[in-house]
Amino acid sequence: MISTDTTIAAIATARGQASVAVIRISGRDAWTIAGRIFSKKNVAFQHGRFYHGWITDEGDIIDEVLLLTFKNPKSYTGEDVVEIHCHGGDVLSHKILNLCVKYGARMAMPGEFTMRAFLNNKMDLTQAESVMDLISSRSERLITQASANLKNRSLGQYIDEMSKGLLDLQAQIVASIDFPDEVDEPDRQVLAEKLNECLDGITRLRESAQRNRMIREGLKVAILGMPNSGKSSLFNALLARERSIVTEHAGTTRDVVTESLDIDGIPITLIDTAGIRETRHSIEMMGIQRSWQAASEAQIVMYLIDTSVGLLRYDTQILSKLDPQTTIVVGNKKDLLPVSQKKYANWIYVSVKTQEGMNDIYEALQQKIRAFSHEETGMTISLNQRQVKCCIEVEERLKHAQEAIHSTLPLDLVTLPMTEALRKLDELMGRDTTEEVLTNVFQQFCVGK
Ligand SMILES: Nc1nc2c(ncn2[C@@H]2O[C@H](COP(=O)(O)OP(=O)(O)OP(=O)(O)O)[C@@H](O)[C@H]2O)c(=O)[nH]1
Ligand SMILES: [Mg+2]
Numbered sequence: 027m028i029s030t031d032t033t034i035a036a037i038a039t040a041r042g043q044a045s046v047a048v049i050r051i052s053g054r055d056a057w058t059i060a061g062r063i064f065s066k067k068n069v070a071f072q073h074g075r076f077y078h079g080w081i082t083d084e085g086d087i088i089d090e091v092l093l094l095t096f097k098n099p100k101s102y103t104g105e106d107v108v109e110i111h112c113h114g115g116d117v118l119s120h121k122i123l124n125l126c127v128k129y130g131a132r133m134a135m136p137g138e139f140t141m142r143a144f145l146n147n148k149m150d151l152t153q154a155e156s157v158m159d160l161i162s163s164r165s166e167r168l169i170t171q172a173s174a175n176l177k178n179r180s181l182g183q184y185i186d187e188m189s190k191g192l193l194d195l196q197a198q199i200v201a202s203i204d205f206p207d208e209v210d211e212p213d214r215q216v217l218a219e220k221l222n223e224c225l226d227g228i229t230r231l232r233e234s235a236q237r238n239r240m241i242r243e244g245l246k247v248a249i250l251g252m253p254n255s256g257k258s259s260l261f262n263a264l265l266a267r268e269r270s271i272v273t274e275h276a277g278t279t280r281d282v283v284t285e286s287l288d289i290d291g292i293p294i295t296l297i298d299t300a301g302i303r304e305t306r307h308s309i310e311m312m313g314i315q316r317s318w319q320a321a322s323e324a325q326i327v328m329y330l331i332d333t334s335v336g337l338l339r340y341d342t343q344i345l346s347k348l349d350p351q352t353t354i355v356v357g358n359k360k361d362l363l364p365v366s367q368k369k370y371a372n373w374i375y376v377s378v379k380t381q382e383g384m385n386d387i388y389e390a391l392q393q394k395i396r397a398f399s400h401e402e403t404g405m406t407i408s409l410n411q412r413q414v415k416c417c418i419e420v421e422e423r424l425k426h427a428q429e430a431i432h433s434t435l436p437l438d439l440v441t442l443p444m445t446e447a448l449r450k451l452d453e454l455m456g457r458d459t460t461e462e463v464l465t466n467v468f469q470q471f472c473v474g475k
Pocket of ligand 1: 299302376
C-alpha cells in the first residue's frame, strides 16, 4: 500500500569512499528527527537554510556536518526535507542513516522520494521517469530531452492538448444524446476528421519516439574486414586509447571487443572483430562467426580494406553481403597506397597510422548516425516502453471510435472507446493510475532518489 504518512530516510549518494555523502530525510518528522541528532539544540530550523554542526547521539560525537532544511511544499518531495551532508564513507553514512531510523524514520524504498514528489503533485509521471533518465542515461541527447521535460513538461503539455481535444468531442456527443431536443447530433464527417487529428497526433508521437529509440538505446557500429586491414588500429584511434591488440600478424584479433563512446550525444557501442578469411583453424573460425554475428546485430558497419593490397575477390564477396545503406567502406593504409591503384569514389581513404583522413571517418559516421534519427519530424521526445505501450493502447481505442463513427451504430457507442482512450492518456501521465503501475515505475529507481 502506497502511503506518505511515514518519514523516510536514505543515503542519496553513491556507495564507496567520497569526500561527501548525503543522507536525505523526508516527511512530517524530518525536521524533528534531524533536531534530535544535531549538536545545536537551540536552533529553530527555517526553510532554505543550512546549518553547520555535528551529528551526535546521546553525547557521542559522530561527524561534522552541514544540514540543509526545506519546508513543505518547497522541497523535492513536497514534504519537509532535511539533507545531511556528512563525510563520505559507507560506514559513517550508514551510521547516520541508522540514527535517523532510531529516532523515527523508515528506510526509504527505491525511488520513494521521487514517488512522493509525484504523489504530492510536484511532477507528473513522465517527469518522474525523466528523473530516472537523467540518472541512468548513457546519452547526452537523452539528458537534454529529460531536462526539457522536467523543466517544461513538454510531453505532459502535448498529451494535455490531446486529452482536451478528445474531451471536447466527447462533450459534443454526450450533449446531443442527453438533450436531443436542444442539441443537434454533431456531423459524423466533422467528428471523424477531428478524431483523425487526435489519432494522427498520438501516432506521430509514438512513431517519432520509436525512431528516436537510439537516443535511449544507442547504436552498434561494427568494424569488419580481412585480417591485417587495420580494424583494431581504427578501433583504438576512435576510442583514443590502446584497447585492442595491434600487431603486424594477420589474425591477431580472435574475439569481438566492444567499447562505448559518444558521438554527437548518441551512445555508440563500437565493436572490433576478428578478420574474416577462409581458415581451417577452429578458434579463428569461431572468431569469424562472431564477426558475422556482430555485423548482423550492428546498425552501422565500417568495412576496412588494406589499400596497400587492394580490393580482393574475397572483399567483394563480403561486401556483397552487407547493406550499402548502412556500410561505410574504408580504404586504410593510405600512406602505403600505390599511385597506380584505382580509387573508388564511394570509399573513404585514411591512414590510421598517420591519422590522415580520420576527420572524414568521423563525418561519415555522423552522417550514418543522423540517418537513424528523425529530427525533421520536429519531435524530440523519446518515449520509454511504458509510454509507448500506453500510446499504442490509445491508438487502438481511437480506431474503434472511428469505426463506430463510420458505421450506422448510435453515437453513444463512439464515446465508449473515447472514454477508454482518455483513461489511457491519464495512465500515461500518471493520473488515476494503479498502484501496480506506480510500483513498476519507481522500483527501477535507486534507493535515495
Ligand atoms: N602503414 C600503415 N600501417 C597500418 C595502418 N593501420 C594499421 N596498420 C598496421 O597494420 C597492422 C595490422 O593492424 P591491426 O589493427 O592489428 O589490423 P586488424 O585488421 O585488427 O588485424 P586482425 O586483428 O588480424 O584481423 C599493424 O602492424 C598496424 O600497425 C596504416 O594506416 N598505415
Ligand atoms: Mg585486430
